Amino acid sequence: MTSESLDAFVNNLETYGKIYGPVKTGESCSFQEISQSKEMALNYSRTMIPPKKFFLKLKERMFIFDERECEYEETLEDGKIVVFGIHPCDIYALKLMDKIYLDKNPDKYYQMRRENATLIGYSCHPDEYCFCQSQGTNYAVDGFDLFLHELKDKFLVRIGSEKGNKIASENSKFFMDVESSDIQEFREAEGKREKEFTLKLAINGLTDMLALSYESDVWKEYADKCFGCGSCNLVCPTCRCYDVVDNVNMDLKSGERQRMLNSCMLKKHGLVYGGKNFRPTRVERLRNRFNCKGSLREDMMNCVGCGRCTVYCPSKIDYVEVLRRVRGEL
Amino acid sequence: MMENVFLPKLAKIVKNEKMTAMEHFLRLQLLDKKTAEEFQYNLGQFIEISIMGVGEAPFSICSMQNQKYLLDLCIRSGGRVTSAILRLGEGSLVGVRGPYGNGFPLKEMEGSNLLLVAGGLGVAPLRSILQYSLKNRAKYRDITFFYGIRTYDTMLFRDEFNSLLAGGDESGCKFYLSYEDPKDEQCLLLEAEYSDRCMSGVVSKLFERTEISPKDTYAIICGPSIMYKFVGQELTKRDVPPERILISLERRMRCGIGKCGNCIIGDGSSIRYVCKDGPVFTYWDALHTKGMI
Numbered sequence: 131m132t133s134e135s136l137d138a139f140v141n142n143l144e145t146y147g148k149i150y151g152p153v154k155t156g157e158s159c160s161f162q163e164i165s166q167s168k169e170m171a172l173n174y175s176r177t178m179i180p181p182k183k184f185f186l187k188l189k190e191r192m193f194i195f196d197e198r199e200c201e202y203e204e205t206l207e208d209g210k211i212v213v214f215g216i217h218p219c220d221i222y223a224l225k226l227m228d229k230i231y232l233d234k235n236p237d238k239y240y241q242m243r244r245e246n247a248t249l250i251g252y253s254c255h256p257d258e259y260c261f262c263q264s265q266g267t268n269y270a271v272d273g274f275d276l277f278l279h280e281l282k283d284k285f286l287v288r289i290g291s292e293k294g295n296k297i298a299s300e301n302s303k304f305f306m307d308v309e310s311s312d313i314q315e316f317r318e319a320e321g322k323r324e325k326e327f328t329l330k331l332a333i334n335g336l337t338d339m340l341a342l343s344y345e346s347d348v349w350k351e352y353a354d355k356c357f358g359c360g361s362c363n364l365v366c367p368t369c370r371c372y373d374v375v376d377n378v379n380m381d382l383k384s385g386e387r388q389r390m391l392n393s394c395m396l397k398k399h400g401l402v403y404g405g406k407n408f409r410p411t412r413v414e415r416l417r418n419r420f421n422c423k424g425s426l427r428e429d430m431m432n433c434v435g436c437g438r439c440t441v442y443c444p445s446k447i448d449y450v451e452v453l454r455r456v457r458g459e460l
Numbered sequence: 461m462m463e464n465v466f467l468p469k470l471a472k473i474v475k476n477e478k479m480t481a482m483e484h485f486l487r488l489q490l491l492d493k494k495t496a497e498e499f500q501y502n503l504g505q506f507i508e509i510s511i512m513g514v515g516e517a518p519f520s521i522c523s524m525q526n527q528k529y530l531l532d533l534c535i536r537s538g539g540r541v542t543s544a545i546l547r548l549g550e551g552s553l554v555g556v557r558g559p560y561g562n563g564f565p566l567k568e569m570e571g572s573n574l575l576l577v578a579g580g581l582g583v584a585p586l587r588s589i590l591q592y593s594l595k596n597r598a599k600y601r602d603i604t605f606f607y608g609i610r611t612y613d614t615m616l617f618r619d620e621f622n623s624l625l626a627g628g629d630e631s632g633c634k635f636y637l638s639y640e641d642p643k644d645e646q647c648l649l650l651e652a653e654y655s656d657r658c659m660s661g662v663v664s665k666l667f668e669r670t671e672i673s674p675k676d677t678y679a680i681i682c683g684p685s686i687m688y689k690f691v692g693q694e695l696t697k698r699d700v701p702p703e704r705i706l707i708s709l710e711r712r713m714r715c716g717i718g719k720c721g722n723c724i725i726g727d728g729s730s731i732r733y734v735c736k737d738g739p740v741f742t743y744w745d746a747l748h749t750k751g752m753i
């Protein structure tokens with residue numbers, strides 16, 4: 131696809147749902163509804179809130195009920211969307227979410243939104259906070275419908291799903307066959323990008339290092355700096371803990387069950403009956419977050435190296451630095 | 461239409477009886493007959509009970525599967541949901557999701573001795589195993605039950621356990637009781653009557669009273685988290701292999717199916733969800749998963 135076709139192609143995407151893309155908002159960037167490709171800042175580094183917001187709402191209603199009759203009715207939102215310009219790390223994060231939310235007990239709310247969404251990836255260049263290369267998430271092999279690699283005056287487009295294939299064939303006028311010179315250009319661009327990564331984290335054996343450093347003083351040191359604000363959870367594309375509350379209406383008989391994103395950095399996350407807390411202080415909570423992120427579960431690391439938690443931590447706690455301390459490198 | 465796992469099934473409270481100052485016995489029946497029939501569970505699994513307008517909380521099923529599809533629960537009040545449940549009269553409706561979690565490996569335990577160690581409310585899931593093993597007595601060898609209470613007033617399922625004490629070995633199981641308050645009069649009376657089966661002290665003291673055959677015993681422990689360490693140590697001292705010591709854990713839970721993340725424990729090399737990988741774990745797991753006990 132040529133660079134000039136981008137506008138027209140994006141316009142056509144309307145057929146597949148409301149289009150969301152990275153838009154500059156003040157200092158940072160955010161996925162917002164757009165009508166034209168011009169509105170997007172496609173050379174963005176990272177959005178503050180990751181695309182998980184399309185699938186797991188900050189707050190969402192699960193069902194409404196009538197208390198007296200114990201009757202309830204599920205509430206689901208529909209609506210097709212196209213998320214344009216998603217980066218490889220965020221694609222990997224959604225793959226991880228899929229493993230959690232679409233397992234043998236699939237989450238219907240998540241599943242419906244996921245089925246209603248088209249994901250269009252877009253190539254990126256790392257800044258000083260990106261370490262996806264170390265995490266092995268810098269190149270999306272699958273998990274998208276289409277992926278656009280920006281070359282000099284064109285895009286190399288990869289098709290990642292049947293849905294993507296359908297979009298490509300319905301918009302075939304924008305697409306040209308791949309020439310061997312395109313492949314050469316793509317290869318060079320990717321090779322150059324691989325060399326752009328400056329931040330590295332050795333992840334081999336990290337899981338065991340974390341286990342062995344469970345009693346390390348490093349946790350206390352960083353916990354003393356941490357405000358316990360939970361921003362790191364909010365911006366992390368793989369954090370998905372949620373809490374559930376019932377809200378009762380003014381009539382005191384009807385209401386809704388709602389779930390909302392939760393944070394393991396908050397005290398109540400480990401609280402159980404009788405005031406017992408399994409993670410009573412910030413030390414346990416911070417350590418738990420790093421152990422969770424640095425663990426292998428569902429065959430994937432729980433961190434995709436997007437750098438958000440470092441960038442948005444008000445106390446400047448640097449994710450990679452903490453882990454390098456744990457490894458004894460610093 | 462795709463099933464929504466978060467929608468509770470309705471169940472009627474057929475019994476809601478006070479057992480102690482803190483705990484009630486609750487018996488539920490799923491309203492829909494087909495749902496009730498399909499509700500097959502492993503012992504040691506739990507359900508999420510919903511009170512619309514108040515919330516949802518996990519509880520162990522404390523009865524074995526029965527023909528009438530009744531679910532027994534033992535609920536300690538104190539929090540929002542638990543207090544609300546106890547205020548509901550017989551005939552009221554609640555929501556039920558589940559059964560969730562893994563449960564105890566009853567098949568694997570066949571042909572072995574069973575040692576059940578319960579502390580306080582931990583007796584709830586163990587009661588279901590006791591029921592089942594007594595009903596299927598031939599499948600298991602010796603069945604020993606240790607129950608630790610604070611005072612007589614806090615003893616749960618009092619009639620059932622008193623009759624086990626009175627019945628002695630005839631009841632099919634060797635039942636031992638320990639109580640923490642050495643001045644508790646009713647417990648002292650029990651001790652006077654059944655001196656070999658009842659003593660004051662913490663539950664791990666009961667090990668003084670009986671021989672454990674380490675090669676062919678499965679130990680199942682359920683109680684406050686501090687108990688796991690002590691009882692685990694006693695058992696290890698007696699050479700019971702850690703993979704044959706089973707424990708059932710409690711953590712904050714919101715979903716019960718590995719979604720909400722609240723129950724995650726462990727370290728980099730051993731992250732686990734208590735709700736879907738547990739709540740039953742082995743002592744070996746506990747020794748290798750940081751923060752489990």
Ligand SMILES: Cc1cc2nc3c(=O)[nH]c(=O)nc-3n(C[C@H](O)[C@H](O)[C@H](O)COP(=O)(O)OP(=O)(O)OC[C@H]3O[C@@H](n4cnc5c(N)ncnc54)[C@H](O)[C@@H]3O)c2cc1C
Nearest residue numbers: 402403404405517518519520535536539540541542584711
């Ligand atoms: C697998 C599993 C099995 C379980 N089985 C059983 C069972 O068989 N029987 C049983 O009774 N319980 C059982 N529980 C525990 C039960 O789930 C909790 O008691 C219940 O979640 C409490 O919910 P709630 O809404 O009443 O408390 P909430 O109101 O939600 O309380 C929230 C938190 O606030 C704190 N809190 C509440 N009340 C007080 C208070 N009075 N003082 C100090 N802090 C307080 C507690 O830390 C509590 O966790 C089980 C838990 C698990 C995970």
Ligand code: SF4
Nearest residue numbers: 356357359360362443
């Ligand atoms: S964002 Fe930083 S200060 Fe806030 S909870 Fe996370 S680590 Fe602590």
Ligand code: SF4
Nearest residue numbers: 366433434436437439
């Ligand atoms: S832990 Fe930090 S770097 Fe890793 S995925 Fe989450 S926000 Fe990104």
Ligand code: FES
Nearest residue numbers: 716718720721735
């Ligand atoms: S209770 Fe929700 S993940 Fe375990």
